[in-house]
Amino acid sequence: MTEEPYRWLEAMANRREYVRDQLKDGSPVFAVSLPDGILLLGVGGGQSKVFELFDRHALAGLGHPADIEKIRQAAIDAAHLESFTRAPEDVSLRRLISFGLGPQLKANFEQIFSAPFLVELLLAELGSEPARDLLFRLHFDGGFQVQSGGVLLAASQPEAESAGQRWLNESLPGKTSRPEIVDLLLQAWWCQVRNKWLAEQMPDAAQRQAGWREAVQGKVVEIGWLQRDGPRPACYQPLTLAQLGLQAVA
């Protein structure tokens, strides 16, 4: 198969289609850079979606739990090795993804006789100020995009992800209160899982709020918070809706 370019390209396209099909019911994850930290959010049905990686780094992902776990472990190993060999300040998401995770995911995706990773990921690095925050979007094929600050969404389908990203880019500026941000992210999550972005008429705020409150019943809303200027080097802390004064039941 690999000696014929056309068949190799076809195999790649088939793999891409297979991965997208496997991920199509995945629950999206979000990361937002705020003045006093970075907030990550995911809604899981029994499996974790938001994780601490290192002192100033966190990951949120959707996909197969075993694949997320493999990538999480690889990232934690690399970050701690770098920290111990050099210093915690030398652990950089840019290098971790550009030279580690990205190439590994790409190599795996192109190995057509092995199973591809079924993941879509967001990674966040807390900077000394909001302008230095980095948010990475890492795809199952090793491709990645980086942005400084702002908001980032990872979803299973590219069209819906773009629509959700546009809505968040318009809705979030000027908002800095964590409960307000979490409420908006959960509205976006509900629109994403119920395919509301591409509907003819977008539900209003009251419908979206009622929608997420009903949809998270029986699920776990995971919130990770990377606190800027915290008292200790490890900046990550998990938060709950109740800690933020939000309730799943209206």
Place this chain on the structure above:
Amino acid sequence: MSDPKIAGDFLSLLAERKLLPADAASARGAPVQTQATTVFAFHYAEGVLMAGDRRATAGNVIVTDRVEKIIEIDSTSVLAIAGVPATAFEMARVLQTSFEYYRRSQLQPLSLPARVRALARLLRDNLPMTLQGVGVVVPLFAGVDQSVCPAQARIYFYDPLGAQFQAVGHAASGSGAGAIRSVLSFQERHGAARPSQMNLREAVRFALALLITASEFDSATGGVNPATETFATIKVLKPSGVETVGDQQQKEFLHD
């Protein structure tokens, strides 16, 4: 601590029985060791207070008065170092990395017994350096025991070979430890305010007084001098985690 040997310990016993290997530290051309003292920990009403002076010495030379001998390993454990800082700081770094690595990768914190043994293993691995007299470290360790309800902060002390012991009320290490142990023991048995019943303010004032006392009897202990802005390193370990009592807070407590 100008002499690496500690009264009544294993190294002293080896010397007494003439079993001590050639002392590399005293060999011609051996580097003069930088050493750090004095550290101690005691239970107070809200948890454990751990404190240390900031002096490092090499023979009779004061190398610096700005050493941090009380090191936060993670959010629920603290290490106090006495002995050779070169070895002790590296041990602290190994512990910091391994505890955090375990917590992040396994998604659960390392148990207190495992933390206590991890330090014991590092001390045992350091045995060749200890026997040569160039890398002896006698630390104290405090950690929160999450296996009991409510969680409790506990103190452990070690010998240079890695044996670990849980301290009931207090522990001290370093060349000024003798004076501090005596005062702590007296205060706990006969004092009007027992350390285990003190609040934070009383405990910090008591800790600073202990260091001042130790520095009057031990030239290697830096002591505390508000006039020169020289304070101790003090951390308190509560069931909720580690907190640092900074210079400003110490100054306020002293002047109250």
